[in-house]
Amino acid sequence: MLSSIILIEYRYHILSVFFKNSNGLKKSILIMASIGIVGAGLFGIYHFKKDSSDGRAFIWKVTTEIMADAPVFGVDFDRFKANYMNYQADYFEKNGETPEALVADNTYYAFNEWLQYAVENGLTGGVFLALFLYALFKVNVDKKEQFMVAISFSGLLAISGFALFSYPMQILPIKMIIVILLGFLSVLDRRKYKILNIQNKPHIPVFFKATVFILGTIGIVKGVEYANSLDRGFETWQNALNKYRYGDYDGALEDYAKAYPVFRKEGDFLMNYGKALSIAEQYGKAVGILEEAKQHLNTTIIETALGDAYKGLKQYDKAETAYYHAVTILSIVFTSKTL
Structure with a gap:
């Protein structure tokens, strides 16, 4: 609007x-x-999906506790989903069975990109963001190009508003739109600097040109190789998921092992791989993979699979700890169903 x-x-x-x-x-x-x-509209939207709204408010409340523990540098880029569930579990551990447990769930995003950015990057990242926004609003264009500025800023404003309640920066098409809109502003800015202006530097050494050409070629080749490896990795991962669903655990584990070098730092992949290992009763390997998964993501699925693996290894104290952590993450969601 x-x-x-x-x-x-x-x-x-x-x-x-x-x-x-x-x-x-x-x-x-x-x-x-x-x-x-506007007020009536917001009130109506809130009650249209009240549980969803309350769930977001609860996530923001817990997220501020993460921010308080790491205010300067944050918890590191893309580490929100590795930390949030532990704080949610701590919240219920301290406060008991609050009504907020009814809207608690496994959470990957803060449902507020500005807040998640602050948590992951802290005040240091906030300084860089402020400098970026300052440069953005200082864009100076010719009067005839003002319509492009209006289009670009209106698009960025729409995404910024969406970012207050959701996770647009996790959606690739929206990222591409942001890059295009920023590109418009950059091209139109009358004060932009041309670092390499070939027309004004006709005597660029051949060695420099050759170096740029070689590095550029290597970059393109490596980029294509990486994109192809990702493509093959996602296909193998999907095959593993399909085999897992049909009970072909040996085949699934074979595919997971093939895709592991590509996705060894991807929490969702490690969660799926570790769960399959636990189901296949390869408990030792399952513990290792699931502990790796917790470095990048934490959910009740990981904790319960970890509990199963430790139980299979007869390490009952560790199994109990994992199960208990899974329960405290969602608090009374489990206990109310049990009752």
Whole structure:
């Protein structure tokens, strides 16, 4: 709605004409009516999916506790999902069976990109973000190109608003749109600097040109190789999942082992691999893979599979610890069903 209002106002100047030709009373009425409509809309949206809204509010509440423990440098890039569930378990451990447990679940994202960025990067990352936003708003373009600025900023504003309640930065098409919009602003900026302006530097050494060409070629080749390895890895991972669903655990484990070098730092993959190892009663390997998975992701699935693996190894104390942690992550969701 905000981005649409900006584009309509830029094209037709409805609001600017209204404010220019209206007295103070009409302006006040419009402002109050707008606030009332927005407020009523938000209230209605909240109650339309109340559990979902309450779940997000609870996630934000727990997320602020993570931020308090690592305010300067954060928990590190892309490490939110490795830390959050432990804090959720600690919250229920301290506060007991609160009503918030009814909306608790396995959580990968903070459902607020700004908050998740702050948690992962801390104040240090906040400084870089502030500098980036400052440079963004200082873009200076010719008057004839102002419409492209309006389009770019309205698109970025829409994504920024979406980022307050969801996880657009985890969605590839939205990332591509952001890059394109930022590219528009960069190209149109009259104050941009050209680091390599070939026209003004006709005597660039041949050695330098050859070096750039070789490095560029190597980069392209390596990039294509990596993309192909990812493609084959995802195909092998999917085959492993299909075999697992049909009970072909040996075949699934063979495919998981093939894909492991590609996804050895991918929490979801390690969770699937470790679970399959535990089901296949390869408990020693399962513990190793599941402990690796916890470095990148933590869910009740990992904890229960870890408990099963430790139980299979007859390490009952460790199994009990894993099971208990799985229960405390979701608190009364389990106990209420049991009762």
